[in-house]
Amino acid sequence: MNSLHFSIQNIIDGQGIPIAITGMLIVFCVLALISLFIAVLPKLTAWLGRYFPETEIQEASTPQTSSNDAVMAAIAYVYHMRRQEK
Amino acid sequence: MEILFEFLKTTGFANLTFGNGLMIVIGIVFINLAITKHYEPLLLLPIGFGMVVGNIPSISSMALGVYDDGSVLRYIYFGVTSGLFPPLIFLGIGAMTDFSTMLSNPKLVLLGAAAQMGIFLTLIGAMYLGFSPEEAGAIGIIGGADGPTAIFLSAKLAPHLLGAIAIAAYSYMALVPVIQPPIMKLLTTKKERLMRMPEPRQVSVRERIIFPIAGFLIASLIAPGAMTLLGMLFFGNLLKESMVTDRLAESARNALIDIVTILLGFSVGASTQAQTFLNPQSMLIFGLGALSFSVATASGVLFAKFMNLFLKDKINPLVGAAGVSAVPDSARVVQMVGQEEDPHNFLLMHAMAPNVAGVIGSAVAAGILWSVMVK
Numbered sequence: 001m002n003s004l005h006f007s008i009q010n011i012i013d014g015q016g017i018p019i020a021i022t023g024m025l026i027v028f029c030v031l032a033l034i035s036l037f038i039a040v041l042p043k044l045t046a047w048l049g050r051y052f053p054e055t056e057i058q059e060a061s062t063p064q065t066s067s068n069d070a071v072m073a074a075i076a077y078v079y080h081m082r083r084q085e086k
Numbered sequence: 087m088e089i090l091f092e093f094l095k096t097t098g099f100a101n102l103t104f105g106n107g108l109m110i111v112i113g114i115v116f117i118n119l120a121i122t123k124h125y126e127p128l129l130l131l132p133i134g135f136g137m138v139v140g141n142i143p144s145i146s147s148m149a150l151g152v153y154d155d156g157s158v159l160r161y162i163y164f165g166v167t168s169g170l171f172p173p174l175i176f177l178g179i180g181a182m183t184d185f186s187t188m189l190s191n192p193k194l195v196l197l198g199a200a201a202q203m204g205i206f207l208t209l210i211g212a213m214y215l216g217f218s219p220e221e222a223g224a225i226g227i228i229g230g231a232d233g234p235t236a237i238f239l240s241a242k243l244a245p246h247l248l249g250a251i252a253i254a255a256y257s258y259m260a261l262v263p264v265i266q267p268p269i270m271k272l273l274t275t276k277k278e279r280l281m282r283m284p285e286p287r288q289v290s291v292r293e294r295i296i297f298p299i300a301g302f303l304i305a306s307l308i309a310p311g312a313m314t315l316l317g318m319l320f321f322g323n324l325l326k327e328s329m330v331t332d333r334l335a336e337s338a339r340n341a342l343i344d345i346v347t348i349l350l351g352f353s354v355g356a357s358t359q360a361q362t363f364l365n366p367q368s369m370l371i372f373g374l375g376a377l378s379f380s381v382a383t384a385s386g387v388l389f390a391k392f393m394n395l396f397l398k399d400k401i402n403p404l405v406g407a408a409g410v411s412a413v414p415d416s417a418r419v420v421q422m423v424g425q426e427e428d429p430h431n432f433l434l435m436h437a438m439a440p441n442v443a444g445v446i447g448s449a450v451a452a453g454i455l456w457s458v459m460v461k
Contacts, residue, residue, distance in 0.1 A: 005216040014219040020206035023454045026309060030450045031199040031443060033304050038192035038297070045292045084429060 101143035105360025113137030113355065119260065126260035126415070129233065129351050133256060136355020152357045163353040166248065169241045171350040172234035173318040178343025179234075179413065179445065180298070180322025181335045188439040189293055190286035193393065194405065198443025200389030201409025202451045204229030204382025208374050209455075215370055220244050223455040225371055228255045229378030230448025231262070231410035237354070238315060239452040243459055249357040250368040254375035256354075262415040265376070266383050267423050270407045273387045279427045281402040283436045291327070298323040305450055312453025316446065382410045386440065401436075408437035411444035 011017060094100060116134030120127035140159075144150035149157035165171040188195060205226045212222035224240035224247055236255035240248045258265065271279075298320035306313040325335040357363075390406030404424050408416045417437035424433040 006214060007216070008214065010216055011210055011213045014213045014222065016210045016213040016219070016222070019219070019223075019455075019458055020210055023206050023209075023451060023458070024203060026454050027202045027447050027450050028196070028199045030305050030308050031195050031447055033308070034301055034443075034446070035192040035195040037300055037304060038189050038195065041189065041293050041296065041300075042290075045290055045296065048292065 096145050098142050103143070103360060105364045106141040106143060109141040109358055109360045109363065110138050113141070116355075125263075126256065128347055129256050130260050132348055132351025133253065133355035136352040137358050138355075139352070140356030140359050151359060152353060153359065153362070159353060159356050162349050163357060165346070165349055166237060166252075166353055166357070167241055167245055169238050169314075171346050172238035172241075173314050174346045175234040175343055175350065176315050176318040176449075177322040178338050178340075178346070180319040180324075181326045181338035182343075183319075183323055183326075183413070183442055183445075184438070185294065185297055185323065185442055186289040187286050187435050188442050189289045189297060191436070191439050193397070194401065194436065194439035195443040196393065197386050197390055197401075197406045197409040197440035198411070198445075198447040199409075200406065201382045201386035201411075201440070201444050202230065202447045203385035204378040204380070204410070205448070205451050205455075207381050208378035211377060212370075212374050215374070217370075218244075220459050221247055223459050224251055225374050226378060227251075227448065227452055227455065228258065228371075228375035229382040229410070230444070230451060231255070231259055231379060231382065231412040231416065232445060232448045233259055234350075235315060235411075235448050235452045237350070239456060242456050247367065247371065249354065249363050250371045251375075252354040253358060253363075254372050256351075257372075258375055258379045259412045259415065262410075262412045263419050263422070265379055266407050266410075266416060266419045269380055269383045270387055270404055270419075270423050273384060273391075274403050276427060278391070278403050279424060280431065281400055282428075282431055283402055283405070283433070284399060286435055291329075294327040295324070298327065301446070305446060309450045309453040309457070311455075311457035312449045315449040315452065319445065319449065379410065383407045383416075386410065386444075402431075402433055405433060405437050405440060409440040409444045409447070411441065411448045413441050413445060414438065416444075417441040 113134045113136070116130045116137065119125045120130035120134060140152060144154065149155060150159070151157060152159045152163045154160060208229050209222045209226035212225045213219060217225060220243040224244040227236045227239045228251060230236065233252065233255045237248065237252050240251040302316055302320040305316050322335070322338050325331045325338060386406035386409035387403050388406070390401045390403040394400045394403070402424065404420045408420045410416050417434055420437035421432070421434040424431045
């Protein structure tokens with residue numbers, strides 16, 4: 001930018017409106033496809049589950065939550081609810 | 087005695103300009119906001135101190151400043167100008183992001199797309215003001231409310247505006263709790279703000295593992311320009327969700343992102359030397375950034391209201407404001423504004439869905455702008 005020059009012509013010359021419309025369309029397209037994929041994901045995982053049961057993965061890899069963590073979570077929840085009531 | 091006089095000529099006091107002094111004061115204000123108001127302290131404090139450092143007048147014969155060849159600060163700043171730091175930050179963000187809320191309510195993803203409207207409307211506004219298309223693209227991305235993405239794109243399209251764009255992006259991210267609530271309240275009724283949303287469903291481990299791979303493929307095959315940012319984001323998330331690389335995920339979301347944030351914040355701050363930063367362009371960039379951010383917030387809220395025309399399970403329109411990708415601040419603001427009306431309405435988990443979708447959306451928008459405008 002060399003100097004301030006306010007003009008609609010700048011937008012026309014720079015193809016501002018086509019870029020903006022195309023850009024928005026592509027962003028919507030990508031996120032709509034991701035949204036659709038997420039919507040079918042439970043069905044996909046259910047289908048996969050018939051051949052590769054998920055429990056095996058979880059048992060092998062999920063870290064065990066210690067009883068201390070569970071107690072801390074319960075205390076935090078009660079404390080939070082008490083504060084909400086005040 | 088002559089040596090003493092020669093030395094005195096080189097001191098900062100002798101060479102300090104009004105602009106340098108002003109930038110040092112702004113830097114101190116940033117530090118103060120970070121410490122007393124807790125506005126994005128992890129970013130504002132390094133940036134603020136970097137601004138103070140960058141505005142100490144350097145000696146012409148010595149390589150000291152960010153713009154001096156061979157200076158240490160220049161080597162650090164290379165991570166910014168080369169676009170190296172933003173993807174590393176995305177890796178860390180990916181390793182700390184839980185996509186579960188988004189996976190449990192896919193329609194909220196669209197709010198992350200609607201909020202990117204601010205980017206493209208600001209692009210048009212910046213062109214109107216006389217910025218070149220490349221500069222306009224880099225300025226528009228401020229509306230994504232995503233500092234690393236803004237830095238990444240401006241490093242590619244308009245490196246000379248990088249300092250101003252980075253400072254504007256991070257300033258507005260820090261001011262999310264100030265900028266967003268009035269817009270959200272203006273565009274919603276009390277009844278809408280009171281709306282409750284159903285509990286999100288439980289998401290299986292397998293869904294959380296498949297998503298980063300599939301999400302990356304969908305986004306990057308359509309917009310390859312977003313490959314670097316999204317690749318790192320989803321890779322980081324896979325490290326977390328796979329649960330077999332806990333050490334790597336831990337490093338990415340703690341040590342790595344912290345180190346990069348320090349270096350990025352400090353060097354961006356140091357790049358705001360008054361001689362290069364204080365000009366009408368920077369002021370315009372700040373103005374356009376505010377516009378971009380406000381439009382993005384309004385777009386998200388209005389799109390949520392539009393979606394409600396067709397949905398059986400209505401969305402609380404406040405959640406739309408979280409479509410700007412200031413994670414997790416804008417989601418927290420949604421929770422805060424919602425609880426002002428009903429203290430027992432918990433919108434945070436719902437707001438996280440458009441929030442993380444907004445991160446993907448702004449990275450895709452950056453990829454599109456980069457691929458359209460690169461020559």
